[in-house]
Amino acid sequence: MPDTATPVLIIDDEAHLRITAGQTLELAGYTPNAFASAEEALDALAPDFPGVVVSDIRMPGMDGMALLREVHKRDPDLPVILVTGHGDISTAVEAMREGAWDFLEKPFAGERLVEMVRRGIEKRRLSLENRQLKAELEAQQSAPGPRLVGRTQAMQHLSSMVQRISQVETDVLLFGETGAGKDLVARSLHERSNRGGQPFVAINCGAIPESIIESELFGHEKGAFTGAMERRIGKFEHADGGTVFLDEIESMPLALQVKLLRVLQERMVERLGANEPVALDIRVIAATKVDLKAAAEDGRFREDLYYRLNVVTLPIPALRERREDIPLLFQHFAVVAANRSGLEAPPLAAADISVLLAHDWPGNVRELRNLAERFVLLGAAYDYRLDALLEGAEAGASDLALPQQVELFEKSLISQSLASHRGRINDICVHLGLPRKTLYDKLKKYALKPEDYRQAAVD
The missing domain is CATH 3.40.50.2300 (Response regulator)
Structure with missing residues (x-):
């Protein structure tokens, strides 16, 4: 255009x-x-x-x-x-x-x-x-908590829920695909809560060997087992006053789930080899990429633990479910990478936006962030062509029909112009080369409100 x-x-x-x-x-x-x-x-x-x-x-x-x-x-x-x-x-x-x-x-x-x-x-x-x-x-860096980037209805709803739940002392279960940003949401919940200045302890239940996971979580006393040369404070006890984030909780061994249930119910932990429990002041945020209810029905996850965790469940949308956010997210990650590396972050051209919207993003936000970092670090060698940087872009092309892809592309361009010009209609008409009535028709069609972008600039 x-x-x-x-x-x-x-x-x-x-x-x-x-x-x-x-x-x-x-x-x-x-x-x-x-x-x-x-x-x-x-x-x-x-x-x-x-x-x-x-x-x-x-x-x-x-x-x-x-x-x-x-x-x-x-x-x-x-x-x-x-x-x-x-x-x-x-x-x-x-x-x-x-x-x-x-x-x-x-x-x-x-x-x-x-x-x-x-x-x-x-x-x-x-x-x-x-x-x-x-x-x-x-x-955003000066605002409390990590940034949840996105202007789609799904992300606005998620942001609103995070803000609301962060102020309530309750455990939370996050559900979403790998790479969708569950860790970011967990950190945001922690930072925006009254526990923000206290420890945030992240534990990947699928990455800790089963032989040591109990000691890692609950700690042990000196001599509790062969090789226990001194007392060790576990992750739960270390997080006292703050938040424990249990990622991939579906990977936790069934035997250990019994002890976790007790910790959640009693807010106490007992080190291996100890006789006295230690009181805990913690909030627990768990995350999973599988349907825990179905896993419980199949005997792969304890049903009582599922219901204990399922007080508040936050679904995290996959990136393909909020495609209009993709260009904004990409540029956000590119600016972060540029600030960290001291390099330039060229803004996206129209052809690049088409490449981003056509890809299916099986790796979700994590895949997009990696591409943005490659764009900044290696883009010059590829003339900043995203189709050359995005391996398998053609193989992962979207199943959306052409009219739907065109609408997504148009909505993304209008949304970016709204953000760049802070909702100023005259400037947006000039930038996009659209008559005023045409722009208003498209704003109505895509449910875009200029006042939202003016408010975002003030905030």
Whole structure:
């Protein structure tokens, strides 16, 4: 989708050049705003200006070089195209060193001006989207608890439930596929609760050998068994005052489930080899990728433990069930990876979004995060092509019909524009090249509310 109707500042002290350049850009679908002096143009330059600046170098008063420096003081990412006189190569070289986006030599063809503006506006769009993502990331990092990223109804409901349940002292069972983000939800529940400053102890029940899991969880006294050379505090006791997260609880041996049930009921733990129980002040969050009720009916999981855990159950949606969140999630992970590695995180192009939406994501959010990290770390070697980075993208293509994929793609683009422009309808119409009525029709169709994005910017 071309970035037509985007504003372009034209600055030249010669009226006929302003008129000619303005007519050329207007015919190409842009919105030219012409000024006779650099000072007038600077007064009209708003923060996060979505277009580019085209300015003559030689002008009375503030010249083009001084304008370039002043613009970049305000916004170093704003593309400035400078127009030089015939043969003025030394000035053009200096302009490029000062950070000019490009330069035009008089006389120039209208097609060259349009092409240069088009490329500058694309760069500007990517810069503003990246800036918005970084701002959102910084805001979320200062908020309590890990971020649950997503604007779909499923994620909004999950976020609301996490906030509500975090304030209640009850054990929680999380149910979701591998990689769906159960550990993130567990941490979010802990950090947003009154236990947030206390230990969060995560235990993968499927990764601890059965021979030592009891000692790991409950601890032991010196001499309790061969090799027990000293007292050991178990994970439950270490988490006192905080939260225990039992991941893959379906993998816990049946014999140990009896002892876990007692811990949950009595809030006490007894170390191996000890005679006296130790009182615990803990919250337990368990997570599973299987249907525990069915497992209990099959004898693979204790029924009484299932009902004890099933006080509050939170289902975690698979990534394919909230496809509209995929581009936002990807860019979030890319920004995180870029901040950690010191590299750039190029925003997604339209073709990349199509690749993301077409994939079926069997590995869920974990697979998406890994791809985003590869995109940042290795993307340059692949010209930042996601189809080259995403192994098996074609094999894992979505089963959705073409009209459904097109709708998802369109909704994702509109949602991103709402976020980038903080719900400002006029700016979104310009960015997407849509008439106002068409945009409102699409907002209604996809249940997107601009006020939600304005509120998100304030929060």
